[in-house]
Structures are given as C-alpha cells and as structure tokens.
Amino acid sequence: MRYITVVLALTEDYIRSQSHQQMQESTNDPREVWIDGTLVATQEAIHYVNLLDDGTAVGIVQFRGDADRLATIEDENPEIISCTVTGGETWLAYLRYKPEAFQTTLFELFDTEAISIDWPMRETADGLQVTLFGEDAALQQMIASVPDEMDLRLERAGEYQPQMDDPAAQLTDRQKEIVRAAIAAGYYDIPRRTTHRDLATELGLSQRTIGEHLQRAEAKIIQSVIV
Template sequence: MRYSTIIISLDEQIRSTTDQQLRRGVDDPRAIWIDGSRVATQEAIHYINLLDDGSVVGVAQFRGDAAHLARIQEDVPHIISSTVTGGETWLGYMHYEPGDVERAILERLDSEAISIDWPMRETDSGLQVTLFGDDAAVQHLITALSEDVSVSLERKGEYEPEIGDPGEHLTDRQTEIVRTALAAGYYDIPRRATQRDLAAELGVSRGTIGDHLRRAESKIIRAVLQ
C-alpha cells in the first residue's frame, strides 16, 4: 500500500470565514484570532468529519487560551458547539458550519477510496496531510484537490502503519453502534449508509446515533494519541 504526504496551502482567503469575528492566519498560518485578539494556535487536526447536514465535527490540538476557545460558540455564530480539555497543549472538539472551500475539500476526501493517516499537522507552509490507499486513487485525489487549493507533494512511499487496539476503550453500546456503522458502510468511501439509516436499523433516534458515534470516535482518537 502506498502513501503520499501533501501540503495544502491554506491562504488568507481559505483560512478566513465570512464571519469577521473569527480569523485564521493573520500573521501565522496556525493562528486563531477572535475579535482582533490571538487566542490560540492550532497544531494538529486529529479528526474531522463532514456530516449529512453539511456541518462539520472535528477534534484538534491547540495551544493557548483554552477557556476562550471553549466559549467560541458565544462569539462566533457559525460555531454550533465546542468543548476543550485542560493542560498547556489541549484538545478541542468543535461542531461548526464550514466555508465553501473547506466543504469542497471534505467532500473530495469523502468521495475517493483513500484513507487519512491522522493527525493532519499544521506547519508554516500549510496543512500536512498523509493519504494512503491505492496509488492511482491517491493521485486522483491530489489532482482533484488542486482544483480548489494549492497542493504540493512532500514525500511518498510504502505505507507502514503502527497498529494498536483503541476499541477496548468503548462501551458495549458504543461498540455495537460502531460495528453496525462499519457493517452498513457508514465509514466506506463514499458512504453507503447515513446516520438516519443506522437509527432506523437500531430503533433509536438519529441524535442518539450521532452522540454515540462522536463519543466513540473521540475515545478512539484519544487512545491512538496516548
């Protein structure tokens, strides 16, 4: 299996949003500014997912004012919700409405038969993303991404993942739902099932499915990072 590590150059147009209260990359491509004040630096993205309703959930690693970022939904209308962990370097979970360019990038990532070697890392040059899978599919995705943003190839080669067992941290109910999602094709690229499909199969609400999946995904991400 092959991998390619690319740099996506997120310039001011892409990093900024239509809401001028929140800005990205004013003097540092990793910087987050709220109302003219730099509140945090985003160092890595450990998970990001485009939901059926067009909104995005993500878990990212930050350094800076955790308390301020935890209240970001109060300051920035397109942030639906946010929670943070503690410590000097901390994780932030966010649910938000993406801009058009970010949505286009995530739709392309979902449309190809490739996987992402998490985390995506913020660098001085842009967002560093490692893709793996069939070489032709990876190259097709890189070409497609180049239609939306500036993409440069950093390196490529044979993929050798480090394998762990993060599933041991899930509850029985979370394991059941994640296994159902896998079997139904929820995590396939492109997806063959939605959260509504899973809710109908398991006899629960879509909100319950979404909550269990987000909690399970968060546990898996934390386990991988330890």
C-alpha cells in the same frame, strides 16, 4: 498500498479575492486562534473531521493555550456552532462548524472508499499537511481532483506503513461506531443535543453499554494525546 504526504494551501488569487480580504488581513498563521485581539490558542493537530448531512462539519482538534477562552469562540465566530474543550496544558476541542465550500469539496475527496487519511492532519505555516493512503491510481485521481482554489505540494510518497501512534487506531470498531454516532447526533455540542438514551435507541444498545464505550474511547484518545 501506497501513501502520499501533501501540503494543501489556498492560492494567492483566492486569498486576494474580496470574500477573503478580511481573512488575509487578520490571519497571519492559520494555527493561531485570536479573540478580541488576543492570541488564546494554537492548534497542534487535527485528529478527526467528519462532514454531516446538513452541510456542517465536526472535528476533534488538539490545542495549546487558554481552553476556557477558546470555549467561548462560538459567541465570537458565527461559523462555529459549538465548541467543547477538555482540560490540561494540551487539550482537545470538539468543534461543530460551517466549513467553507472548498473545505467541503476537499473532505469529500478524502472521504472516498478508495483512499483514507492517516491521522492526524496538521496546519503548518505553508498549509494543511495530510498523509493519505490507498491504491496509486486512487491517490493520483485525488490529486487531479483538488479544487482550483488550492495548491498542492507533494512532500513524500512510498509504501504505506501504518503509524501506531494514531489515537483513533486504538479504538475498537464498536467504539468508533458509537463515537461517530455521538458526534453526529450532537453529544459533544454545548448544550448537548442527545443523550445516552437516544444513542442507545438509535444503535440498539443499552444505555450502560453506550456510556462505557464512550468513556473508554474518550480515555484512550485523551491519554494518547496528552500523557
């Protein structure tokens, strides 16, 4: 099993295109979130992203800054459908949003059976840093399939050794199944679009089991990130 760590960034031509001129002028650092001219939060890590069948995406992102202010971003940015945040100095945001076309293409590449993401991913000043692992041929195919509007820089490569500090790695298979179902069904949206009862019916489990698994999974993820 091999791994590669790459940095992906939009090409200069794509950034200069008319549809991205405003982004070029208003965004100096992709890790920073500005609302009404005020820096409200800085992204530290991306712990999960999943594309949904309706073309939207959900993600779990670690931030530092004003959690309460970021929670209002859906009112400021039409691309953000919902945002739920935890508390504390360093906190998680559960986001549902409309990805751009190149983002969808990129994550569809990542979502193949042949390769996997070693979470978390991180935004850097140079682009999105992500570590992928799988068979060498599959990794090479992924590199060759990166969208034309993106540049890829290879940082490291070698034999893959799993990182034990991955928050998702601490979850059981059943906890991952329930958390993914909850995210897809809108459990973390504001307002919530599903309930323990709905999830229990969908997965064929009791409401108590759903509640316990979600609570334990959330505790593991939050404690591993913040404590």
